[in-house]
Amino acid sequence: xxxxxxxxxxxxxxxxxxxxxxxxxxxxxxxxxxxxxxxxxxxxxxxxxxxxxxxxxxxxxxxxxxxxxxxxxxxxxxxxxxxxxxxxxxxxxxxxxxxxxxxxxxxxxxxxxxxxxxxxxxxxxxxxxxxxxxxxxxxxxxxxxxxxxxxxxxxxxxxxxxxxxxxxxxxxxxxxxxxxxxxxxxxxxxxxxxxxxxxxxxxxxxxxxxxxxxxxxxxxxxxxxxxxxxxxxxxxxxxxxxxxxxxxxxxxxxxxxxxxxxxxxxxxxxxxxxxxxxxxxxxxxxxxxxxxxxxxxxxxxxxxxxxxxxxxxxxxxxxxxxxxxxxxxxxxxxxxxxxxxxxxxxxxxxxxxxxxxxxxxxxxxxxxxxxxxxxxxxxxxxxxxxxxxxxxxxxxxxxxxxxxxxxxxxxxxxxxxxxxxxxxxxxxxxxxxxxxxxxxxxxxxxxxxxxxxxxxxxxxxxxxxxxxxxxxxxxxxxxxxxxxxxxxxxxxxxxxxxxxxxxxxxxxxxxxxxxxxxxxxxxxxxxxxxxxxxxxxxxxxxxxxxxxxxxxxxxxxxxxxxxxxxxxxxxxxxxxxxxxxxxxxxxxxxxxxxxxxxxxxxxxxxxxxxxxxxxxxxxxxxxxxxxxxxxxxxxxxxxxxxxxxxxxxxxxxxxxxxxxxxxxxxxxxxxxxxxxxxxxxxxxxxxxxxxxxxxxxxxxxxxxxxxxxxxxxxxxxxxxxxxxxxxxxxxxxxxxxxxxxxxxxxxxxxxxxxxxxxxxxxxxxxxxxxxxxxxxxxxxxxxxxxxxxxxxxxxxxxxxxxxxxxxxxxxxxxxxxxxxxxxxxxxxxxxxxxxxxxxxxxxxxxxxxxxxxxxxxxxxxxxxxxxxxxxxxxxxxxxxxxxxxxxxxxxxxxxxxxxxxxxxxxxxxxxxxxxxxxxxxxxxxxxxxxxxxxxxxxxxxx
Numbered sequence: 050x051x052x053x054x055x056x057x058x059x060x061x062x063x064x065x066x067x068x069x070x071x072x073x074x075x076x077x078x079x080x081x082x083x084x085x086x087x088x089x090x091x092x093x094x095x096x097x098x099x100x101x102x103x104x105x106x107x108x109x110x111x112x113x114x115x116x117x118x119x120x121x122x123x124x125x126x127x128x129x130x131x132x133x134x135x136x137x138x139x140x141x142x143x144x145x146x147x148x149x150x151x152x153x154x155x156x157x158x159x160x161x162x163x164x165x166x167x168x169x170x171x172x173x174x175x176x177x178x179x180x181x182x183x184x185x186x187x188x189x190x191x192x193x194x195x196x197x198x199x200x201x202x203x204x205x206x207x208x209x210x211x212x213x214x215x216x217x218x219x220x221x222x223x224x225x226x227x228x229x230x231x232x233x234x235x236x237x238x239x240x241x242x243x244x245x246x247x248x249x250x251x252x253x254x255x256x257x258x259x260x261x262x263x264x265x266x267x268x269x270x271x272x273x274x275x276x277x278x279x280x281x282x283x284x285x286x287x288x289x290x291x292x293x294x295x296x297x298x299x300x301x302x303x304x305x306x307x308x309x310x311x312x313x314x315x316x317x318x319x320x321x322x323x324x325x326x327x328x329x330x331x332x333x334x335x336x337x338x339x340x341x342x343x344x345x346x347x348x349x350x351x352x353x354x355x356x357x358x359x360x361x362x363x364x365x366x367x368x369x370x371x372x373x374x375x376x377x378x379x380x381x382x383x384x385x386x387x388x389x390x391x392x393x394x395x396x397x398x399x400x401x402x403x404x405x406x407x408x409x410x411x412x413x414x415x416x417x418x419x420x421x422x423x424x425x426x427x428x429x430x431x432x433x434x435x436x437x438x439x440x441x442x443x444x445x446x447x448x449x450x451x452x453x454x455x456x457x458x459x460x461x462x463x464x465x466x467x468x469x470x471x472x473x474x475x476x477x478x479x480x481x482x483x484x485x486x487x488x489x490x491x492x493x494x495x496x497x498x499x500x501x502x503x504x505x506x507x508x509x510x511x512x513x514x515x516x517x518x519x520x521x522x523x524x525x526x527x528x529x530x531x532x533x534x535x536x537x538x539x540x541x542x543x544x545x546x547x548x549x550x551x552x553x554x555x556x557x558x559x560x561x562x563x564x565x566x567x568x569x570x571x572x573x574x575x576x577x578x579x580x581x582x583x584x585x586x587x588x589x590x591x592x593x594x595x596x597x598x599x600x601x602x603x604x605x606x607x608x609x610x611x612x613x614x615x616x617x618x619x620x621x622x623x624x625x626x627x628x629x630x631x632x633x634x635x636x637x638x639x640x641x642x643x644x645x646x647x648x649x650x651x652x653x654x655x656x657x658x659x660x661x662x663x664x665x666x667x668x669x670x671x672x673x674x675x676x677x678x679x680x681x682x683x684x685x686x687x688x689x690x691x692x693x694x695x696x697x698x699x700x701x702x703x704x705x706x707x708x709x710x711x712x713x714x715x716x717x718x719x720x721x722x723x724x725x726x727x728x729x730x731x732x733x734x735x736x737x738x739x740x741x742x743x744x745x746x747x748x749x750x751x752x753x754x755x756x757x758x759x760x761x762x763x764x765x766x767x768x769x770x771x772x773x774x775x776x777x778x779x780x781x782x783x784x785x786x787x788x789x790x791x792x793x794x795x796x797x798x799x800x801x802x803x804x805x806x807x808x809x810x811x812x813x814x815x816x817x818x819x820x821x822x823x824x825x826x827x828x829x830x831x832x833x834x835x836x837x838x839x840x841x842x843x844x845x846x847x848x849x850x851x852x853x854x855x856x857x858x859x860x861x862x863x864x865x866x867x868x869x870x871x872x873x874x875x876x877x878x879x880x881x882x883x884x885x886x887x888x889x890x891x892x893x894x895x896x897x898x899x900x901x902x903x904x905x906x907x908x909x910x911x912x913x914x915x916x917x918x919x920x921x922x923x924x925x926x927x928x929x930x931x932x933x934x935x936x937x938x939x940x941x942x943x944x945x946x947x948x949x950x951x952x953x954x955x956x957x958x959x960x961x962x963x964x965x966x967x968x969x970x971x972x973x974x975x976x977x978x979x980x981x982x983x984x985x986x987x988x989x990x991x
Contacts (some may be wrong), residue, residue, distance in 0.1 A: 305774025431877020
């Protein structure tokens with residue numbers, strides 16, 4: 050239904066509901082129902098001789114039945130049976146003697162029992178509420194018409210609106226059959242206090258409004274005959290029975306009843322039909338037949354409790370693990386509890402996620418699954434369940450969200466890369482070109498014929514050259530294609546000069562990339578000791594250029610021409626000997642990728658080789674394996690079998706790793722070690738789910754890829770050698786989401802934001818300008834660029850710690866607060882906003898704009914003829930079974946996808962995006978990936 054078709058009051062109500070999070074009235078004000086588990090063994094309650102069970106119902110909060118019995122003398126009483134015990138207790142109901150109840154129903158959210166029957170010439174519905182230690186009854190409805198059956202809606206409806214309090218007045222609805230004057234039956238409904246009576250479906254037609262404040266009357270569906278059968282547990286679908294005793298469904302669509310429709314399978318007739326508590330399946334009971342038939346995604350139907358013949362419609366216990374029904378026991382009767390085993394039986398919202406047999410099987414096997422998404426950004430998933438007024442609509446079935454570490458990794462990577470670019474653009478690039486000019490101007494201090502003279506001449510020309518240049522060397526630099534002999538006398542792979550990452554976005558950045566790469570590649574091919582003769586002016590410029598990057602990159606493994614006292618990191622087993630012009634980052638990951646491939650000049654014990662030859666190209670998997678991931682190590686077993694020394698190399702690397710956090714790069718690697726740690730546990734599971742283990746590995750690898758993508762220019766690459774007005778809005782259960790139970794990783798990411806905030810605060814860069822969104826209308830900024838970025842870094846750190854605290858609560862089995870659930874529901878807003886702000890730092894004017902698609906790649910290692918590309922693909926959806934108030938639920942969150950592959954030359958992000966579809970997920974992820982996507986919103990399962 051479009052907004053244009055809604056009446057003004059209905060529209061105001063929708064927006065009021067959607068704005069609850071911002072108005073202080075939380076959609077989570079109604080406490081969630083804690084469900085007690087059902088027994089795992091059979092039990093039976095004998096019915097005393099002379100008494101007959103009239104009706105019974107099972108409470109929604111645990112394995113307890115309310116039983117209406119009639120004695121031989123016609124008196125009625127209600128028994129309460131805790132399923133699994135041998136006896137029931139008398140509820141001490143004060144049922145008038147002239148009241149002949151026929152139906153019983155339990156309220157789904159409070160200790161109230163409804164009885165329907167005849168009293169004198171009237172048919173009545175009475176409510177009995179447990180209050181002050183006893184049951185207090187009152188008549189809420191009476192009619193001359195005969196009443197039959199009794200249901201209570203699982204969810205309340207907004208039956209009125211309090212303008213003073215600015216909140217809806219809610220009530221569950223009582224549903225019952227009522228005989229029309231023509232003798233046929235129709236389905237009617239009243240509120241809990243017996244008001245707002247109307248026919249839902251049947252032979253009669255309502256006329257006009259029920260109340261002068263109603264925007265519209267309730268929709269009626271004229272059919273010759275209708276009796277209520279059951280509700281879907283979510284509350285938005287009513288099952289009803291026609292005169293042929295065949296069953297159909299009637300949906301409630303936002304604010305009014307929809308149109309009747311057929312159920313699947315069609316032609317389900319006779320007996321009764323109810324719905325499993327997880328909402329996925331129909332339970333069909335037929336008299337005089339053993340057990341029940343369960344219709345779900347499986348064909349043919351399953352038979353449950355096949356060794357029991359129920360005398361009447363059985364009821365499910367709330368966790369779906371058993372049926373309670375009346376059986377014959379000798380010459381008497383008894384209520385019997387029979388455990389049953391159904392897929393996802395205790396996952397109360399399974400119907401929202403298991404839309405195919407394959408998905409249901411993945412959930413059953415792995416407690417979750419992954420789905421490929423055709424989205425550009427992680428945060429987009431967190432908008433997928435928000436429908437009206439850019440916010441949550443309680444009348445639409447809504448899947449709960451799963452806050453993953455991935456979205457905070459992605460926000461941090463945007464902050465890292467954005468501030469990195471600001472430092473580079475405002476501090477490094479201007480100094481670089483001054484340094485190049487100084488190197489060229491003072492080339493006369495170099496030995497005659499020094500190849501460096503040609504290098505500096507080329508760089509100076511590159512500053513202003515265009516691709517149309519006639520200079521052959523500059524042409525090769527701009528083409529960036531094939532290896533060739535450079536003018537300075539060494540062969541250079543010019544393909545490595547192709548701008549990648551953010552450097553491909555603007556001509557100015559591309560030119561800087563080419564020049565930087567040309568200089569640093571040359572420094573690896575030529576003797577740099579000659580440059581020590583350069584004057585102090587050149588040295589000072591070089592140190593200022595390098596200083597722009599110091600906080601962002603790991604220390605170099607090579608000494609520095611301009612800083613002779615520089616030292617390689619402790620973990621670097623083979624430091625460089627020739628001084629470097631620029632201290633290319635040598636993080637622990639670089640050491641891993643270097644140590645896990647063959648080097649012919651290394652000691653024999655360190656040479657990674659095997660019976661079929663040397664290992665010439667590393668794997669991204671080497672990094673988490675060296676950082677302690679036993680899962681990554683297990684995935685490398687085929688490689689270890691081919692190259693036995695690889696095992697010892699990984700062991701040695703693990704011992705050399707230390708939690709050094711000198712730079713943000715070091716801090717990021719240390720935080721990834723936490724992401725990959727083996728000690729993480731998932732609440733409610735005896736062992737860590739295989740899917741979570743695989744997901745945590747994938748998340749870390751993808752985050753590492755973004756780190757290498759951001760530092761592609763300044764990182765040393767390792768190489769091996771060789772609408773209309775509505776009636777009433779239904780209030781469906783609010784989506785109570787979950788946080789990935791990994792508080793240590795959330796806290797580590799918060800620490801990364803803190804570290805970056807300190808770097809920004811202490812940076813000598815000018816940080817000139819202001820964020821576009823901080824500009825006032827008169828063009829002046831509310832705060833400086835440095836202040837604006839710092840504020841958002843601190844805000845992101847606070848959010849990460851907030852979710853770390855929630856994850857800690859989950860591990861301690863502590864309840865989340867209403868505010869916690871609200872933060873989860875709107876996590877996408879905070880993530881999207883800060884991500885876009887940090888992303889805007891790459892723009893000259895710091896303006897907000899659509900970010901580039903998330904897929905990105907970086908060449909992280911090289912062999913004799915191939916480059917190892919680590920890549921991030923499109924976002925994936927992670928659907929995971931998690932604990933939920935005594936039962937379970939499925940939640941959905943956004944996660945990274947990771948790829949790695951060999952390429953004959955480095956490729957750009959644009960190249961990767963074009964070829965992404967041709968690449969498959971890693972083998973260790975494929976078993977968890979569903980081949981389908983979810984409907985939106987969740988569709989009816991039958």
